[in-house]
Amino acid sequence: YPRDEALSRYERAKAAAAVAGSAPNVSLLGEPGVLLWRFPHDRKLPTLPLLADTDALRNRRLPELVQARWGDDWRIESVRPELVSYFPHHSATLRARLQVRNPVDASVQPWCVYGKVRHDDAGERVFDAMRRLYASDACRNGSVGFARPLAVGAAERLLWQEGIEAPTLDQCLQAGPIDPATWAAVARAVAALHDTPLGL
Numbered sequence: 001y002p003r004d005e006a007l008s009r010y011e012r013a014k015a016a017a018a019v020a021g022s023a024p025n026v027s028l029l030g031e032p033g034v035l036l037w038r039f040p041h042d043r044k045l046p047t048l049p050l051l052a053d054t055d056a057l058r059n060r061r062l063p064e065l066v067q068a069r070w071g072d073d074w075r076i077e078s079v080r081p082e083l084v085s086y087f088p089h090h091s092a093t094l095r096a097r098l099q100v101r102n103p104v105d106a107s108v109q110p111w112c113v114y115g116k117v118r119h120d121d122a123g124e125r126v127f128d129a130m131r132r133l134y135a136s137d138a139c140r141n142g143s144v145g146f147a148r149p150l151a152v153g154a155a156e157r158l159l160w161q162e163g164i165e166a167p168t169l170d171q172c173l174q175a176g177p178i179d180p181a182t183w184a185a186v187a188r189a190v191a192a193l194h195d196t197p198l199g200l
Helices: 003-020 048-052 054-070 123-134 169-175 180-194
Strands: 026-029 034-037 075-087 091-101 108-118 149-153 158-162
Touching (some): 003 026, 003 034, 048 054, 048 075, 048 091, 048 108, 054 075, 054 091, 054 108, 054 149, 123 158
Antiparallel strands (some): 026 034, 075 091, 091 108, 108 158, 149 158
């Protein structure tokens, strides 16, 4: 920014932090007029701090997903969150690997979920398309596997989906030559994907 504008923005950010009772998460390099915001601040991704807050995830957001997917009595044993992608001002994706406890026999199940926050409101449309794909005949008959959509928050612009525990095609290619049967399975899955009507 021009130097005066940078200073003005910096002072406003400091004042806002003081009102909120928190330390400012911005620094000013005065001469070039550069503001440096500490992660996870992103003015176009206001929900990003939630994805970066392990305690908030474990105590507030992830229990809601566990109860909706597994049942009211299931509990989180452990959580390992990892930010797997971040495109500033556009999107960020979190992967959370959980261990959830079965209320009947106290066994522990692994579970992986992804949360994606976007700068726009496309999450609801994406969620609807994912829901239709997951309910499609191709998914039900095993022609292709689609991730289970879990929840979408319009106000937060945050979409949650279940992870699919399977090797990616890239991982298979890196491991060495792929046999013809695997290529045929890939071709069938791609064909099933493109042949799946969404009714949009």
